[in-house]
Amino acid sequence: MRLAILDDYQGVALSFGPWERLAGRVETTVFRDHLADEDALAARLTPFDAILGMRERTAFPASLLARLPKLKLLMTTGGRNNSFDLAAAQAAGITVCGTPTKGAPTVDIAIGVILGLLRGIPTEQASLRAGGWQVGVGRAAEGATLGVIGLGKLGQRVAKVGQALGMRVIAWSQNLTAEAAAAVGVERVEKRDLLAQSDVVTLHVVLSARSRGIIGADDLAAMKPTAYIVNTSRGPLIDQDALIAALKAGTIAGAGLDVFDIEPLPADHPIRSAPNTLLTPHLGYVTQENYRAYFVGAVEAIEAYLAGAPIRLL
Structure with missing residues (x-):
């Protein structure tokens, strides 16, 4: 599986999750910059089987999902994401999962x-x-x-x-x-x-x-x-x-x-x-405790998907 982690502004995603548990099964690429242009996003994300979005930083409308034929697993940090077109993802056979959150920061x-x-x-x-x-x-x-x-x-x-x-x-x-x-x-x-x-x-x-x-x-x-x-x-x-x-x-x-x-x-x-x-630069959910919950949860979601039993389905 090829995994893209998006919008990791601070460069901390890999330090907050037990990614070593996926060694040998998942090849991970982290993107710290933000792309808003759909053409640029489609070109960047076409090779990936799985994508982890950080909250609503990058939207996944039907038009973008249609341009990602390899995508099988789409994840968001948190328990919901209004910028993901869930109906379009379901129609395309893409599994969409969330993660836990911690408190109300x-x-x-x-x-x-x-x-x-x-x-x-x-x-x-x-x-x-x-x-x-x-x-x-x-x-x-x-x-x-x-x-x-x-x-x-x-x-x-x-x-x-x-x-x-x-x-x-x-x-x-x-x-x-x-x-x-x-x-x-x-x-x-x-x-x-x-x-x-x-x-x-x-x-x-x-x-x-x-x-x-x-x-x-x-x-x-x-x-x-x-x-x-x-x-x-x-x-x-x-x-x-x-x-x-x-x-x-x-x-x-x-x-x-x-x-x-x-x-x-x-x-x-x-x-x-x-x-x-x-x-302030949208810090509302940006805490160590929340990030740890997000990225531990993302690893769990990938493990469950690879085992054929996806969790926290949206």
């Missing part, structure tokens, strides 16, 4: 970004490293209102941390009921009320046709000029042009983003130069 990034924005940590660190001292006056989390859009598994955990910090927490999503919010000690409000009341708005919804652009220009205009918006879910949940315009106009205080409309983020993307931002 995106919560760490969301809270870190929220606190970084409120206390101006990146600006203060930059000043200190440049030889300066205090340059701003931050605000406390305690007493502030945290607006959570999407009160699922991750949203609930972020809400609980916010409560532990002394924040008032309110929530909204398209399906959220008052009873479900109250069950976790959160007040359910309408979307416009959440935007108008919150000092920090944080997004925790799955990207879909219904949620794409769930925060647009009108929503940003409804926020307080002293409020921040944080997105650690998926970039297209926020209208990027509208967000950049709001940041440049100063109609909101700032934004913390771990996800973007294009990833990896192009060097000339305008969000890089937008003011009052705290930007």
Whole structure:
């Protein structure tokens, strides 16, 4: 079997899994760069029988799968992947498997970004490293209102941390009921009320046709000029042009983003130069514990496939 491991940005995939168990049976090639062009991807991946994708970094639509006649096993790190066309894979006789995940590390990034924005940590660190001292006056989390859009598994955990910090927490999503919010000690409000009341708005919804652009220009205009918006879910949940315009106009205080409309983020993307931002390179799931679960799980999936009994089928 010839295996391609894709988008290993940090060059760590082989160090987090027991790949030696596949010695003599699997020839592995690791690609650290990202290819977005389908022609280039098809040319690169044509020789491979198996492919391991890292989350949704590289999409596998029907058009690409049709150009990979040797592909028999397609794997994703994690338990689901909305960028894989599962129906097309099934029709082509391609087995698709997932891997385990570990914990909810995106919560760490969301809270870190929220606190970084409120206390101006990146600006203060930059000043200190440049030889300066205090340059701003931050605000406390305690007493502030945290607006959570999407009160699922991750949203609930972020809400609980916010409560532990002394924040008032309110929530909204398209399906959220008052009873479900109250069950976790959160007040359910309408979307416009959440935007108008919150000092920090944080997004925790799955990207879909219904949620794409769930925060647009009108929503940003409804926020307080002293409020921040944080997105650690998926970039297209926020209208990027509208967000950049709001940041440049100063109609909101700032934004913390771990996800973007294009990833990896192009060097000339305008969000890089937008003011009052705290930007991280999609670190939500990037932890040693998660990577170990991913790559151990990938080895297990390959072993099971070679034994004729695939596991964690998607």
